[in-house]
Amino acid sequence: xxxxxxxxxxLIVQKGGISIIxxxxxxxxxxxxxxxxxxxxxxxALLIAIRPxxxxxxxxxxxxxxxxxxxxxxxxIMDSQPGDSATYFCAARRGYQKVTFGIGTKLQVIP
Amino acid sequence: DADxxxxxxxxxxxxxxRIMLECSQTKGHDRMYWYRQDPGLGLRLIYYSFDVKDINxxxxxxxxxxxxxxxxxxxxxxxxxxxxxxxLYFCATSFQxxxxxxFGPGTRLTVL
Numbered sequence: 001x002x003x004x005x006x007x008x009x010x011l012i013v014q015k016g017g018i019s020i021i022x023x024x025x026x027x028x029x030x031x032x033x034x035x036x037x038x039x040x041x042x043x044x045a046l047l048i049a050i051r052p053x054x055x056x057x058x059x060x061x062x063x064x065x066x067x068x069x070x071x072x073x074x075x076x077i078m079d080s081q082p083g084d085s086a087t088y089f090c091a092a093r094r095g096y097q098k099v100t101f102g103i104g105t106k107l108q109v110i111p
Numbered sequence: 112d113a114d115x116x117x118x119x120x121x122x123x124x125x126x127x128x129r130i131m132l133e134c135s136q137t138k139g140h141d142r143m144y145w146y147r148q149d150p151g152l153g154l155r156l157i158y159y160s161f162d163v164k165d166i167n168x169x170x171x172x173x174x175x176x177x178x179x180x181x182x183x184x185x186x187x188x189x190x191x192x193x194x195x196x197x198x199l200y201f202c203a204t205s206f207q208x209x210x211x212x213x214f215g216p217g218t219r220l221t222v223l
Contacts, residue, residue, distance in 0.1 A: 009151065032210060043115075043201050043214030044154070089154060096208055098144070098169065103153035 003027055004092050006102030013109050019077035021105045023090035026071065030092040034099070035064065035075050038087045047088070048075070080109045114138045115215035117202050123221045124192050132187045132218050134202030141207050143185040145169075145177060148199040148217075157200075160185060161207070192222040 005024045013019045025033075034049035050057045050064040050073065057064045063076040077084055090102040115136045124130050134143065145157040146169075156169030158177040166177060174196060178186045189196055202215040 006153070034210065036214075041216075043203070043216050045214065046211045049210060093210075098156055098159055098167075099212060100156075101146075101154040103151060 003100045004090060004102045006090050006105060008105060009103065010106045011108070013077075013080045013107065015080065015082060015109055015111050017080050017109075019075075019080045019084065019107055019109070021075045021088055021090070021107070022072065023074065023092075023102050024070075024072045025092050027092070027094065028071070029094045030100075031095065032093045033064070033066065033073050034091050034093070035062075036089040036091065036101075038089065038104075040086075044087075044089055077107075080107075082109045082111060085109050115202060115204055115213055117200075117215040117218050119218060120216065121219045123223065125223050126193055128192050130189050130192055130220070132200055132202075132220070134185045134187070134215060136183050136202075136204045136213075136215075138204055138213060139182075139206070140204035140213070141182060142205045143179065144203040144205075144212065145175075145185065145187045146201045146203065147171070147196075148201060154201070157187065189220075189222075192220075194222045196220065197222045 035047045036044035037047040038044040048059050048062050052068050061078045066073045087104045087106045089104045091099045093099045118133045144159040146154045160179045176188045200218045203212040205212045
């Protein structure tokens with residue numbers, strides 16, 4: 001049973017465009033929603049995270065939008081650059097327990 | 112992240128062999144995790160340990176075992192490797208009461 005559903009699995013975006021990755025969750029007890037970024041040959045690294053008491057969090061070109069009633073959250077990458085090409089994982093966690101990851105989205109930003 | 116190291120980085124083995132993947136960390140974290148990554152399946156938790164005496168099964172623990180030899184070391188063993196255990200394996204660490212998990216560089220395991 002997939003507790004965090006992520007889409008799309010792959011995404012191609014033109015340089016300068018907006019990349020959008022969506023996630024949905026089932027467990028309303030989740031209280032922390034991180035996004036991890038993974039470059040080829042590397043381990044994932046925390047990119048940005050949000051808690052359900054806010055609807056949006058922005059860090060530079062990266063924004064998380066959170067819809068608690070719909071149990072959905074999304075990552076927006078503004079002005080996408082070729083250096084953003086990576087795999088992105090959404091995730092969810094309850095308390096300080098184990099994290100549940102989505103299946104990942106492979107983003108390719110083309111010049 | 113050099114603070115979390117995994118050995119070996121690549122391993123090719125044959126069906127039925129026992130192998131061990133090792134993880135060491137210098138971050139002083141108390142929590143350690145083993146994940147496997149497969150295309151289309153994302154990151155799935157195999158085992159996790161919240162301290163040296165605490166070992167817990169994750170989503171996909173069958174066919175795997177772990178040992179937490181010290182706070183800084185967490186090993187994953189495949190007692191009798193099979194081809195569908197071919198995957199990319201990651202170790203991660205975190206500190207109790209904090210949010211971020213720090214991942215190692217991964218071990219690419221191929222079981223023939």
